[in-house]
Structures are given as C-alpha cells and as structure tokens.
Amino acid sequence: MAEKKIMLGNEAIARGAYEAGVKVSSAYPGTPSTEISENVVKYDGIYAEWAPNEKVAMEVAIGASIAGVRSLCSMKMVGVNVASDPLYTISYSGVNGGLVLVAADDPGLYSSQNEQDSRCVARVAQVPVLEPSDSQEAKDFTKLAFELSEKYDCPVMVRTTTRLAHSQGVVELCDRVEVDDKPYVRDIKKNVMMPAMAKGRHLIVEQRLKDMAEDACTMSCNKVEYNSTKVGVITEGIPYQYVKEAMPDASVLKLGLVHPLPRKLIEEFASKVDELYIVEELEPLVEEQVRSWGIKCHGKDLLTIQGEYSANMLRERLLGQKVETDEAAQVPPRPPILCPGCPHRSTFSVISELKMHAAGDIGCYTLGAIAPLNVIDTTVCMGSSISTLHGMEKAKGKDYIKDWVAVIGDSTFLHTGINSLLNMVYNKATGTVIILDNSTTGMTGHQEHAATGKTLAGEATYAVDLVDLCHALGVKSVSVVNAFDTEKLKETIKAEVAKDEVSVIISQAPCALLKTNISHHKCKPLSDKCKKCGMCLKMGCPAITKNADGTISIDDTLCNGCGLCMSKCKFEAIEKVEV
Numbered sequence: 001m002a003e004k005k006i007m008l009g010n011e012a013i014a015r016g017a018y019e020a021g022v023k024v025s026s027a028y029p030g031t032p033s034t035e036i037s038e039n040v041v042k043y044d045g046i047y048a049e050w051a052p053n054e055k056v057a058m059e060v061a062i063g064a065s066i067a068g069v070r071s072l073c074s075m076k077m078v079g080v081n082v083a084s085d086p087l088y089t090i091s092y093s094g095v096n097g098g099l100v101l102v103a104a105d106d107p108g109l110y111s112s113q114n115e116q117d118s119r120c121v122a123r124v125a126q127v128p129v130l131e132p133s134d135s136q137e138a139k140d141f142t143k144l145a146f147e148l149s150e151k152y153d154c155p156v157m158v159r160t161t162t163r164l165a166h167s168q169g170v171v172e173l174c175d176r177v178e179v180d181d182k183p184y185v186r187d188i189k190k191n192v193m194m195p196a197m198a199k200g201r202h203l204i205v206e207q208r209l210k211d212m213a214e215d216a217c218t219m220s221c222n223k224v225e226y227n228s229t230k231v232g233v234i235t236e237g238i239p240y241q242y243v244k245e246a247m248p249d250a251s252v253l254k255l256g257l258v259h260p261l262p263r264k265l266i267e268e269f270a271s272k273v274d275e276l277y278i279v280e281e282l283e284p285l286v287e288e289q290v291r292s293w294g295i296k297c298h299g300k301d302l303l304t305i306q307g308e309y310s311a312n313m314l315r316e317r318l319l320g321q322k323v324e325t326d327e328a329a330q331v332p333p334r335p336p337i338l339c340p341g342c343p344h345r346s347t348f349s350v351i352s353e354l355k356m357h358a359a360g361d362i363g364c365y366t367l368g369a370i371a372p373l374n375v376i377d378t379t380v381c382m383g384s385s386i387s388t389l390h391g392m393e394k395a396k397g398k399d400y401i402k403d404w405v406a407v408i409g410d411s412t413f414l415h416t417g418i419n420s421l422l423n424m425v426y427n428k429a430t431g432t433v434i435i436l437d438n439s440t441t442g443m444t445g446h447q448e449h450a451a452t453g454k455t456l457a458g459e460a461t462y463a464v465d466l467v468d469l470c471h472a473l474g475v476k477s478v479s480v481v482n483a484f485d486t487e488k489l490k491e492t493i494k495a496e497v498a499k500d501e502v503s504v505i506i507s508q509a510p511c512a513l514l515k516t517n518i519s520h521h522k523c524k525p526l527s528d529k530c531k532k533c534g535m536c537l538k539m540g541c542p543a544i545t546k547n548a549d550g551t552i553s554i555d556d557t558l559c560n561g562c563g564l565c566m567s568k569c570k571f572e573a574i575e576k577v578e579v
C-alpha cells in the first residue's frame with residue numbers, strides 16, 4: 001500500500017517536484033507560495049535556493065532547463081510580473097529539461113497588494129496552465145506539468161490560490177523518478193531570441209497551443225462528471241470543491257488544464273445541459289472564451305470578480321438560497337499591527353515626530369501607513385519607494401522632498417531597491433532613503449536573503465554588506481543607526497535630508513520575532529509617576545493598554561523590552577526590568 005500523508009497544497013507541490021525528478025528550484029518568498037521552497041529544500045537530490053527576486057529565480061530555472069534538467073520556480077502572483085520578461089520569451093524558446101512555474105494567486109487579498117489573476121499573464125505569454133483542486137492534485141498536476149512541458153516544449157504554469165496552498169489534504173506518495181538529464185544541443189534558432197529567430201518561434205508557439213487545445217479534450221486532467229442535466233457547471237481549482245458541496249446534483253466539467261481550453265469538450269458538455277454556469281475565481285477567463293464560441297452561460301453576471309468564493313456564495317447567488325450565518329462563529333476582526341518590539345515602530349515614531357512623509361514599500365513596515373503611526377503615504381510594489389521619491393523630486397524640485405524620505409525593508413531593497421537607488425545617484429537626486437534593516441524577510445515568515453549570511457538550506461554564505469553596496473552604487477553618505485536610538489535617528493534624518501545629495505540611513509535592529517533575538521528585559525509602568533499623557537500609547541504597541549483611570553498596563557507576555565515606550569515617556573513612568 002502506498003504511503004499517505006496529510007499535506008498542505010504547497011507541501012504537495014514540493015513533493016510533486018521531488019517525485020518528478022526536479023533537480024533545481026529557485027524562488028523568492030511571497031505569500032501564499034513560500035512553503036513550496038521551504039519544503040523542496042528538505043528533499044535530497046534537489047538544489048533549492050532563494051533568489052533575490054522572481055526574475056532571477058525564473059532565469060535560474062531557465063538555465064537549469066537549458067542545461068537539460070527538470071527545474072522549478074515558484075512565486076506569488078505579483079512575482080510573476082517581475083518574472084514576466086523572461087517568461088514571455090522562454091515561452092518562445094521552449095525547454096530542454098521540463099520547466100514549471102508555480103504562480104500562487106490570492107483571491108480575497110489575504111496578503112497582497114492587488115488581486116491579479118495569473119491565468120491572464122499565462123494567456124498573454126501563451127503558456128499552458130494547470131490548476132489543481134486539492135493537495136493530491138497539487139502533487140499530481142505538478143508532475144503532469146513537467147510531462148506536458150517536455151512533450152509540448154514549453155514552460156508550464158501551475159496556478160494555485162491561497163485556499164489551496166494553505167489547506168491540508170491526504171496525498172498518496174510515490175517514489176521519485178530519476179529522469180535522465182537531456183543532452184545539451186546548441187540551437188540558436190531555439191535559444192537565442194532575436195527578431196529573425198523569434199518570428200519563427202512565434203508560429204511554433206501558436207501551433208503548440210492549438211495542438212494542446214485539441215489534445216486537452218482527451219486529457220484525464222479535464223473530467224466530466226455527469227449528473228442531472230438540468231444544471232451544468234464548468235469549474236476549476238478550489239471552486240470545484242464549492243460546486244460539489246453546494247450543487248451535488250449538477251453535472252460538472254472540471255478543468256485541470258485551464259489554458260488552452262478544450263473547445264470540443266466544452267461544446268459537447270454545454271449541449272447536454274439546460275443551464276450552464278461557469279464558476280471561476282477572479283477574472284472571467286473561461287467564461288469569455290466560452291461566450292466567444294456562442295455558448296450561453298452564467299458567470300460573472302451572478303458571481304463576483306473580486307474576492308474568494310465559498311459554497312455559501314454559490315448557494316445564495318446561483319441557487320437563490322438564503323444562507324443564515326452564525327454570527328457567534330465568526331472570527332472577530334483584528335486590525336493588522338506591527339508586533340511589540342518591532343524596530344520599524346521606533347523608526348516610524350521618529351519620522352512622525354519630525355512630521356515627515358514616507359514613500360513606502362512592501363513589507364511589515366507598510367503598516368506604518370495606518371493609525372496611529374500614519375507615516376507612510378504611498379505603497380505600490382516591491383522596490384517602488386525609492387523611485388517614487390525620485391519621481392516626486394524630479395516633478396517638483398528638491399525642496400519639495402525636504403519633508404519626505406523613502407522607507408524600504410532589507411529584503412525589498414535587495415529585491416528591486418538597488419536599481420532604484422542606482423537611478424537616484426545616476427540622475428543626480430538629493431533624496432534620503434531609510435533601509436529598515438531587521439536582518440530578515442519578516443513579512444513572509446523570516447526567509448534568508450543575500451544579506452543574512454545564510455542560504456535557504458541554512459548553510460553559511462557570503463552576506464552582502466549594505467553599506468558597501470550603497471557606496472558601490474555611488475551613495476557617498478551612508479549612515480548606520482540603531483533603530484531604537486531615537487535621538488540619534490532623529491538627528492541623522494534631519495542632517496541627511498538637509499544634504500544636497502542622495503543619502504542612505506540604515507536603521508538597524510533585528511526583527512523582534514527572530515529566534516535569535518532573545519530579550520532579557522520587560523518594560524514596567526510605574527503608576528505613581530504616570531501623568532496619563534498617553535504619549536506611550538501613540539506608537540500603537542499592542543503590549544500597552546490604557547486602564548480605566550488613564551494609567552497604563554504593559555502585558556509582559558507581549559512586551560520584549562524594546563524600551564520605545566520608555567524613551568517616549570517624559571515622566572520616567574516606565575522602567576526596564578531584567579527577567
């Protein structure tokens with residue numbers, strides 16, 4: 001009997017890569033894709049790494065494929081934008097060893113800055129897409145993706161969503177297939193994409209998709225489950241589970257290959273049911289194609305483009321059933337907040353005291369935009385803070401940004417901040433960039449990066465020195481300040497912003513949640529000295545609460561003794577005690 005295991009969707013994808021004989025995996029973390037790499041690295045026989053960004057990860061996987069081995073890269077959907085340049089062209093070149101890109105979408109925006117649908121990117125890049133519905137399929141489709149990649153000579157996308165990535169299900173394990181490396185053959189018509197070659201390859205890509213669409217009608221990953229023919233549903237991925245739960249009597253065409261679509265299979269299914277529904281999260285990609293073939297159906301006229309679906313949503317919108325929600329069973333909403341002891345809070349308290357604005361970026365520190373810190377004014381995508389500040393200066397002049405800084409995390413700076421800083425220096429900017437260096441990729445759960453000195457496998461490696469790096473980019477004024485030394489930070493920001501040249505301040509203190517960051521202190525309020533001014537509450541530390549009489553309490557299960565509240569108290573009504 002085959003061994004069975006309960007696995008997250010992401011663990012199952014990692015297992016699928018292992019069983020498929022993958023030899024190289026490169027990725028940049030991003031919810032909900034991160035655990036794929038964190039699991040791939042546990043398997044023998046696969047080299048797995050964190051790359052500084054998704055474009056690099058994709059190109060590493062491409063290199064491994066060209067060299068003849070099966071390779072994987074995984075990323076969240078916004079990462080696919082960063083990787084899209086190589087993706088669009090490798091679609092033309094095709095592969096040698098199988099090449100699979102896992103793109104993790106986030107319907108409902110649990111942890112993303114937009115809600116884009118990776119199937120749309122794949123469609124434009126003319127790359128086939130498989131979409132699993134549970135952990136078993138996550139494993140099986142990952143393996144299938146490698147087979148299709150080699151059979152049709154193209155990269156294949158496996159699209160997942162948060163619900164699948166982070167749900168557990170039973171998975172039957174198989175042995176790893178040791179796939180022979182493909183020999184490398186020099187072929188510039190295939191591997192050097194310049195206009196003359198690309199013209200020819202484009203035609204091949206078009207034909208490949210046509211062939212695949214034809215073959216898709218008989219692929220076992222696309223299955224028809226006939227039941228009552230009154231209602232038919234075409235669905236895919238996690239929504240398949242909602243359809244089965246809410247509409248058990250309906251006939252279902254479950255798509256595994258969601259691009260290109262099996263037209264004949266869909267036409268046949270549609271002709272057999274009285275009413276046809278298309279249930280797909282995010283964009284109406286399947287629906288639009290089905291409608292374009294003259295097939296009548298319901299889809300986004302009843303369902304939403306925004307957000308995650310549920311069985312109850314289908315009951316309400318497709319079946320007109322009133323679903324009672326049990327209010328008592330609802331999880332109370334919790335506002336997002338920086339952790340107690342987070343060094344970003346300290347840096348933001350200083351920027352706030354100086355009444356400055358910050359062009360922000362993506363990471364834990366994006367929470368500096370909301371009350372009570374209210375420091376960050378803009379956030380677009382990873383790396384954008386520095387170039388946004390630069391754009392402001394070029395639009396309005398250097399005096400305009402004298403009360404502005406750019407703030408960017410260490411991982412984000414290494415992801416796409418470096419080139420923005422280079423641009424500032426090159427184009428004679430004068431802005432100040434604060435690198436919020438907490439020695440980790442905090443937001444996605446403490447992944448290593450090129451400045452932490454450790455690889456994904458936990459091995460010691462060269463740690464890039466951020467000061468040297470900034471100097472190398474041409475920044476003359478680079479200062480390093482302890483993020484909790486608020487007085488020094490204040491003086492440094494004032495001095496650097498006043499300069500007529502680009503400057504960088506590295507505000508440094510490790511993430512409060514890092515395993516290695518063990519605090520031996522707690523802060524204690526001294527009620528008799530408290531003047532109830534509320535200064536200590538202004539930074540929004542979740543460990544501090546206001547008592548009915550206006551004094552404060554500090555929850556010592558939360559406090560890690562960072563002392564920021566102490567430094568803000570003019571009446572010495574908070575002390576640090578050793579624990």
Ligand SMILES: Cc1ncc(C[n+]2csc(CCOP(=O)(O)OP(=O)(O)O)c2C)c(N)n1
Pocket residue numbers: 028029030031054076078079080082112113362363364365382408409410411412413436438440441442443444
């Ligand atoms: C293109 C892209 N890739 C990945 C992510 C996921 N993500 C958001 S912020 C972040 C890095 C956060 O680390 P850092 O900049 O060091 O800031 P911290 O959270 O530690 O404060 C990552 C990987 C994303 N939003 N966009």
